[in-house]
Amino acid sequence: MRKSVIALIILSLLLTLCGCGVLPSASEKTSGQPTEDGVHIVTSFYPIYIMLLNITADIDGVTVSNLTRNETGCLHDYQLSPGDMQKLQGADLLVINGAGMEAFMDKIIAQYPHIPVVEATQGLDLIVHEGEINPHLWVSPEGAKQEVENIVRQLTALDPQHSDAYARNGLAYVEKISQLQAEMHQLLDNAPKRNIATFHDAFAYFAREFDLQVVAVVEREPGSEPSAGELAQIITQIKNKKVAAVFAEPQYPEAVAQTIARESGVAVYALEPAVSGPEDKDAYLRIMRQNLEVLREALY
């Protein structure tokens, strides 16, 4: 009797020492706690990915990858492919924009309930239009700064081991955005023309920050082109409200923009909402400076 108890103790000790099923391997990771192969962060789409490239820059043991392709654009109605879903295997943390941008979150939570989710727009002052939250906060520099600070705050709580580095990098990036923001206000605060028309509602926060009036939105989201009647109505609005410029986005077909320009006599310019672009830490800053050059031409 006594002998068999000792044998059992020895057996259980051996099992513990050999580590069978004790240490999680990379494919078995189940929590946001750092494991031996470091912390792997997955982002939902391009603008958040660029923020994380900055927040995690030069931190040993922290890697970032993007769930969707850098050219995907906005995620409204985006369906995750099985390949996208696979990218979440081995993820310790998922960072999303939130505010309804990632309509596929139910699917992720069902399949990967253990992955903690950081929501960049959580608790921020968001624009609601016709009952729907506008998720495009990062298009305004002020909004981008708020999202970066929000991400840093939540990352720090979930991964305390790297909290100092996240905070330092976050602060450095916020300072860069502040510098850009000051340049933009210097030009736009005194722009004589302030009535604009845009394609889809990506520029609502941008307009709020720079006090521009979006008097017509041509096409809400990809795939919902205006009918002939709606188009005629928009053209009338553009004429009546003395719109200075129509801003199209490069992601959208040009035909509608050209019809509007021809019918209304108002110039059409391309403005980037920074939803896609190169894989580069400074891409957002560069895209916004290009936008500033377009606005200099359009609003003066």
Ligand SMILES: [Zn+2]
């Ligand atoms: Zn959008």
